[in-house]
Amino acid sequence: MNIVEGVLNHNRLALAKAITAVENEYDNAVEIMTALYPHTGNAYVIGITGPPGAGKSTLTDKLAKEFRKRGKTVGIIAVDPTSPFSGGAILGDRIRMLDLSSDEGIFVRSMATRGSLGGLSQKAGDAVKLMDAFGFDIIIIETVGVGQSEVDIVKTADTTMVVVIPGMGDDIQAIKAGILEIGDLFTINKADREGTDKLNIEIEMMLELNPEHVSWRPPINRTIASKGEGIEAVVDSIEDHQKYLTESGEIVKIRKARIKNEVTAMLNDKVNRYIDKNVVSTDEFDALVEKLQARDIEPYSVVNDIVGKVLK
Amino acid sequence: MSNIRVLVAKPGLDGHDRGAKVVARALRDAGFEVIYTGIRLTPEQIAEAALQDDVKVVALSLLSGAHNTLFPKVVELLKEKGLNDVLVIGGGVIPDADIPGLKAAGIAEVFTPGTPTSAIVDFINANVK
Incomplete structure (x- = not known):
């Protein structure tokens, strides 16, 4: 069953499966949302x-x-x-x-x-x-x-x-x-x-x-x-x-604010996950923490360095 | 994060929900998401709820004696709605003699009084695809 077509054709099972995909972050979730967003x-x-x-x-x-x-x-x-x-x-x-x-x-x-x-x-x-x-x-x-x-x-x-x-x-x-x-x-x-x-x-x-x-x-x-x-x-x-x-005309403002919130949350989420995976979970980061603990370095420039690298 | 979703339902004219609630609670404590629908449901209501909530398991509880009619009816309606891979299990005061017939009708397992709740949890974990 094609979930996207199913949802657009009012197939209730397709809708149920689509919500599950989003909820469980299945691989096809982004694809489904991308295709349905215009609707x-x-x-x-x-x-x-x-x-x-x-x-x-x-x-x-x-x-x-x-x-x-x-x-x-x-x-x-x-x-x-x-x-x-x-x-x-x-x-x-x-x-x-x-x-x-x-x-x-x-x-x-x-x-x-x-x-x-x-x-x-x-x-x-x-x-x-x-x-x-x-x-x-x-x-x-x-x-x-x-x-x-x-x-x-x-x-x-x-x-x-x-x-x-x-x-x-x-x-x-x-x-x-x-x-x-x-x-x-x-x-x-x-x-x-x-x-x-x-x-x-x-x-x-x-x-x-x-x-x-x-x-x-x-x-x-x-x-x-x-x-x-x-x-x-x-x-x-x-x-x-x-x-x-x-x-x-308030509805236009409310919905604009909603979209802004949504996209901001999506960005934050993506960045968080990226940092979790590529920064926090590395041995390099562990070493930094040990140096911080020994007070060899301080956290403020560490954070600035990392952000500089991640966002370049 | 993927949680197994289980619908716990009581079909037919039977208001005795203590057993269903004990099972619901045990399943929650095992980390499942339990959709509890309460008593006196028609098989159609159960099948439609299973569809909308996209559950992997439907757990039916019945103490009225109508299990031979109502359990297979739920299985049939689930199939009609295209829910072919839902695991249907049953529990309640069900005579041993009825169990083979229920299994033939698509009930994956029947749990009778005295079953430890852990047996239900283990069965679900072992059989959900």
């Missing part, structure tokens, strides 16, 4: 993040169904953490999205965070492009917003939604968490719980303090995702945000 840039990308247990998967499931009602096809990338102890992972987002698998207009892919080598955000970004080339209208990336790499992923979305729930601590928690700054919209899930009004006020106040929200004020929606309540309003808000980005 990307058409999908609208939504990032969903929030603390564990906030209901992101359930919400994603319901949002996907609402987008389908509105005639859109949806690709979903659900990220769960890899165990730092065994390297294994339990990817459980699919439990909340089971009936999506009977819809041809939806494709769900689970991804583990794995190690940081190569960068999850880069691989997730490539998975987004593959779904984009396949032809999905909407792509949702869902991830726990606790680490830098996870935040990096959602930051690259066109619209980023932060999901919060009542009862997670006082407003200082909300401020220090840091993920609240990246929300283009907020959803208070499990909104039938005590503390919803208070949480709403706290988010309002936090938004008030942020001077960036002049032309777009992030809306705060309330949902009970398990019962499907409040979902339409969230999709309305996403569409409002998309309209705002398009009409204000």
